[in-house]
Amino acid sequence: DVKVTQSSRYLVKRTGEKVFLECVQDMDHENMFWYRQDPGLGLRLIYFSYDVKMKEKGDIPEGYSVSREKKERFSLILESASTNQTSMYLCASRPGQAGANVLTFGAGSRLTVL
Amino acid sequence: AQTVTQSQPEMSVQEAETVTLSCTYDTSESDYYLFWYKQPPSRQMILVIRQEAYKQQNATENRFSVNFQKAAKSFSLKISDSQLGDAAMYFCAYRSRVGGSQGNLIFGKGTKLSVKP
Numbered sequence: 107d108v109k110v111t112q113s114s115r116y117l118v119k120r121t122g123e124k125v126f127l128e129c130v131q132d133m134d135h136e137n138m139f140w141y142r143q144d145p146g147l148g149l150r151l152i153y154f155s156y157d158v159k160m161k162e163k164g165d166i167p168e169g170y171s172v173s174r175e176k177k178e179r180f181s182l183i184l185e186s187a188s189t190n191q192t193s194m195y196l197c198a199s200r201p202g203q204a205g206a207n208v209l210t211f212g213a214g215s216r217l218t219v220l
Numbered sequence: 221a222q223t224v225t226q227s228q229p230e231m232s233v234q235e236a237e238t239v240t241l242s243c244t245y246d247t248s249e250s251d252y253y254l255f256w257y258k259q260p261p262s263r264q265m266i267l268v269i270r271q272e273a274y275k276q277q278n279a280t281e282n283r284f285s286v287n288f289q290k291a292a293k294s295f296s297l298k299i300s301d302s303q304l305g306d307a308a309m310y311f312c313a314y315r316s317r318v319g320g321s322q323g324n325l326i327f328g329k330g331t332k333l334s335v336k337p
Contacts, residue, residue, distance in 0.1 A: 139324070146229070146329060147329060148311065148327045148328055148329035148330050149311065149327040150327075151324060151325075154324060164324070194263070196265065198265075207253050207255070207270065207315055208255075208267050208270065209257075209265075209267075209325060211264060211265035211266070212264070213262070213263055213264045214263040214264070
């Protein structure tokens with residue numbers, strides 16, 4: 107089975123801190139995604155990547171950046187965390203070939219910014 | 221732009237009963253994919269069922285089935301013989317068949333399902 111591992115389940119950070127959320131997948135998937143999940147808002151796409159060193163903005167990229175230096179790893183970076191970035195962050199991946207539809211998700215990282 | 225609407229923020233069902241979760245979507249495309257994902261309290265999102273728009277037959281996976289009404293742009297999920305383990309957030313999602321960024325999933329806001337023993 108494909109596994110998507112998010113390094114931290116729970117994080118507490120202070121306003122202005124730099125935050126790294128790490129995501130690793132073990133099935134050689136080309137596509138990786140970062141979503142933010144908030145009650146009543148569902149899942150919103152922050153950034154995605156189709157290949158190493160490639161990234162594209164999703165629906166809510168402001169305040170975030172990403173890094174994909176290796177195929178298996180996709181990092182979400184909050185340069186200067188703010189309280190409105192308190193949320194659940196979900197990483198997901200899927201193969202790159204046409205017709206490959208199903209996302210595999212990580213367990214999520216619950217970030218609290220004080 | 222495509223949108224996905226789940227009009228029921230919360231639903232409740234008695235154990236062993238049947239429940240239907242609603243989902244409607246808006247698109248001008250004729251070929252696409254639809255999904256239901258389940259997110260139990262442990263937070264790992266998993267796929268429940270998927271439907272390809274060109275297939276007229278409704279998808280079924282064990283106790284889970286969909287009612288896909290393409291003309292009405294409706295994609296409801298029916299859970300039969302509900303079990304306590306079915307309690308979760310359920311998300312409906314749409315994906316264009318087009319590649320690139322247009323092929324990313326668009327999620328509804330979710331329906332929280334409670335199962336009463």
